[in-house]
Amino acid sequence: MKAGDLRNALGYSLEWVKIIGSFCSNVRYNGYKKSSQHGRNMRNIAWILFVLAAVTLFPFHPVEGGAAEVTLIHTSNVTGHLFPCPS
Amino acid sequence: MDSGDLFFTARAKSDPEKALAKARLIGRAYRRMAAAAVNVGDLDLLQGLDFLRQEASQGVPLISANLLDPSSKTPIFDPYVMQQVSGIQIAFFGVLSPNFQPEIADRIPKRVGEHIFIKDPVETAREMVLKLRDKVDMIVLLSDLGSHRDHELVKSVPGIHFVFGGHEGLGLAQPKREGKTYMFQSYAKGMFVGKLRLAIKNPGLPFQDEGGVSRIQEQIRNLDRHLQALQKQQADQPGQQLAQRIQWINQQKAKFQEELRQLSGAQSQENHFLWTLVSLNPSLREDEDTKGWIQEAGIDQD
Secondary structure (H helix, E strand, C coil): CCHHHHHHHHHHHHHHHHHHHHHHHHHHHCCCCCCCHHHHHHHHHHHHHHHHHHHHCCCCCCCECCEEEEEEEEECCCCCCCCCCCC | CECCCCCCCCCCCCCHHHHHHHHHHHHHHHHHCCCCCEECCHHHHCCCHHHHHHHHHCCCCEECCCEECCCCCCECCECEEEEEECCEEEEEEEEECCCCCHHHCCHHHHHHHHHCEECCHHHHHHHHHHHHCCCCCEEEEEEECCHHHHHHHHHHCCCCCEEEECCCCCECCCCEEECCEEEEEECCCCCEEEEEEEEECCCCCCEEEHHHHHHHHHHHHHHHHHHHHHHHHHHHCCCHHHHHHHHHHHHHHHHHHHHHHHHHHHHCCCEEEEEEEEECCCCCCCCHHHHHHHHHCCCCCC
16 A cells, blocks of 8 residues: 555545544433443444444554654665674 | 675685585674675675575575676675664665685685676666655665775765665775765674764754764864964964964864854754764673674684
């Protein structure tokens, strides 16, 4: 996935989290009595869905100041040396 | 990642058993470090392909895009690997030179002569870039060609973001640049590791060398020191030559200041990187497990 795709995926993910979040709120406040077993089950399912969505749809690291940070470490010509030569 | 010549030395007198034992420990250590990619260099061929195949099967991410099977003309190892880091998709591909180092030129054909075909690195790189450029955000070349050939390759093949080179064992305190591609080298024998820190706002935009700013600032400081000394001299003993020298230094300083102004402005909009060579001096903490493996193998020196 390229970074452009990443931004699209992120926008898409946000939409889904909003939808599921809104469903959770509706389950919480409408339709079911808070005290009924069925209502509690539905609320629990909705919140599990919300948490799952948040975890699985945001697999990317947050970036500082809008920039992704990557560190690359390079070695070359180690030529069989287990003990570093003094630099 | 490693750009090649990891496992073996060119020294003809080295004990082959000890060399293999050390090479296996190095492979194990690179697996432990979770290396992203290890390019095959010409020295790595010194103990034959079986050793390398074994290391690859155990998880060392060996790559080479131009080391081919002579009959099928297909790569013997993976030609490239892709890694996603912080949401950035990076492809690493590797090439080695068809011209072996003089000290080993007669030894490699004996070991692997009829079992390998080394394709032209420039042609290979061009094909790799065409194949990878729509799949990834960044293309990194691990090269065992040497700095001159790296430069030639990059001139002929645009689209590579960074080249990490080796082969001669040189080091570059500041990267070389050709077009939009930057080239780095990190010395040899484990004396240093090269560390490239990237801050990427949009992988499609060019990269700016953050170290360039500090290098120019250092140049300005040096010129200022020189200028102060000359001005003092001029006050004590005025002269035409001295005045011209002061004028020239002021012009240089103004040039650097302008360059600095331009760089500082660009930095806020572009991707940037900082390249440093980190000395692996004995004061750094050893990894105890790796140290234990070396002791178990009974190796106490190279």
